[in-house]
Amino acid sequence: MKKLFLPILLLLLALSLAACGNAKEETDEKNANEEVTNEETVSETRTYDSEAGPVEVPTNPQRVIVLATYTGNVLALDVPLVGVDAWSKMNPRYELEGIEEVTDESLEKIIELEPDLIIGLSTMKNVDKLKEIAPVVTYTYGKLDYLTQHLEIAKLLNKEEEAQNWIDDFKKRSAEAGEQIKAKIGEDATVSVIENFDKELYVFGDNWARGTEILYQEMKLNMPEKVKEMALEPGFYSLSLEVLPEFAGDYLIVSKGAETETSFMESETFKNIPAVKNNQMYSVNSNEFYFNDPITLEFQLQFFIDSFLGN
Structure with a gap:
């Protein structure tokens, strides 16, 4: 019985070692293939x-x-x-x-x-x-x-498919928010976006970031006639404090940074703008509003929803 048992034991051991060897070869081959695939992915x-x-x-x-x-x-x-x-x-x-x-x-x-x-x-x-x-x-x-x-x-x-999915969803959400905002502030209400940069005041059209694409293109909110006349085609327009009231909408978005000169906001001219007097002015951090990429746009959209619909 012992003589029979020993050859069987040796046979089982040999089979086990062979299986381990094959598994190792398969693993090594798989890792090698993955390395090649990764290299190709990077180098293609x-x-x-x-x-x-x-x-x-x-x-x-x-x-x-x-x-x-x-x-x-x-x-x-x-x-x-x-x-x-x-x-x-x-x-x-x-x-x-x-x-x-x-x-x-x-x-x-x-x-x-x-x-x-x-x-x-x-x-x-x-x-x-x-x-x-x-x-x-x-x-x-x-x-x-x-x-x-x-x-x-x-x-x-x-990444085209990923981007298109986001674009479709963003346009849908922006349009819905625009309808809600217009229902609250009125179909004819106007909105202006201004910024003080390098001691100059600017008002913006509908395609110069600062949230303008969302407000005017997606939400379909109204631009004051003076802004439309001077800033729509070039994208922005430089103006003086004295004429700012002519460009101010019923609602005013003021883009400014920590280092921005904002003394104009302490002037009587600015304080007497109806949007300011009616507490319909919203200040934004210009560093967060400069761009019009998805990260910035998502932040801008939420800001406008909170500002116009939050109270």
Whole structure:
């Protein structure tokens, strides 16, 4: 019996070792395949038709630098950033801890960051030098409407379906909020957006961020005739304090920052504007309102809902 038992035991042991060996080989092969797949995912490229011509870009970029305006669009699409411009850094709504601040002139720092894609404005400097570091895609600000611009950046980043779903939902929610606001303030009520920047007062049209796209394009709220006349086509208009009452709507959005000169708000001219006297003026942090990307737009939309419908 013992003689029979020993060969069986040795056979079972051999089979067990063989099984373990096969499992290890399968695991090693699987890990190797995954590594190859990951490498291919990072290294794969495709051609993106930019406004400046075809650009060979990473299929799934992992180290993006944004040199102006579009940081929030990239963040909203969960694409990794390694560098952004100073204005983006000042926006408290963007989560940019550990992300370097760069400009179109800080070439050495950009080289150190090893980007695989650089996004900026068509007016930025050193485009040819930047192209030697990584693929560069630029956009002309205002050439596309704000939602089409987001969709275009999503195409660049291989996130088009995700962006389109958000756009459809955002437009629906904004329109619904607009109907509720008009029901409360009246169909004919007007809204103005003003900002004091570099000691100059500005009023804005319907496509210059600061929440204007939501108020006028999506919610269909009314723009005062004077604003429509002077600011609608160019996007913004510089004006003096003396004529501000002519541009002020029934409701007034005042965009200002911590460092902004706001002495104009202490003037009798400003205090006697009906929107101010009627407590229909809402102040916003300009650093949070400068842009028109999904992160900023969601914040703006909620601000307007709370301000117009909250009391």
